[in-house]
Amino acid sequence: SYVLTQPPSVSVAPGETARITCGGNNIGSNRVHWYQQKPGQAPLLVIYYNSDRPSGIPERFSGSNSGNTATLTISRVEAGDEADYYCQVWDNSILHRVFGTGTKVTVL
């Protein structure tokens, strides 16, 4: 089955930039979605189709995808961005949905 690997944690100071990677075999040929999950809450879609933002998501959130790595970038990080972040794709061979291992973002 298709595996998506994320760093367990990323720490960033307020106002700085956080970059969260999602590694997968030839992930650049897939379409990646990103979800934010705060404690006790359901996940929230923050980036879809690699780099599109749903309405209501700040422009500070952006995404890219190439080669074997997709990246979620959070610019000008705020305390409210502290959360777990998950990437997600479809496994093209069997059409199962797959989540990454998740990254906890800590705002220092």
Added chain:
Amino acid sequence: EVQLVESGGGLVQPGGSLRLSCAASGFTLNNYDVNWVRQAPGKGLEWVSYISSSGKTIYDADSVKGRFTSSRDNAKNSVYLQMDSLRAEDTAVYYCAREGIGDSHRPFDHWGQGTLITVSS
């Protein structure tokens, strides 16, 4: 307002069965594919099952294949997850999530609040 509400969670003994429901409001669920995603305590998200808008196509994760499967009743605007032969490792919060509109590789654009399943004797 688009809402998904799960129900049917609770405590069940190993080997037992449960059926979760996912009810929609604010939109017509018939038009959308739906997934079930679970999260064990302190762990990450795990995709569990998918059902197409018509109900004709169903995919189940290898970890639950043969024990869990999705169904739907479009007349009731609801989707279900039938869970049989439950194990301790199935203990988790279960979410239903709607797939957005698109040709393929659709994201999960709306999620329910989740329902907790605890498998224990």
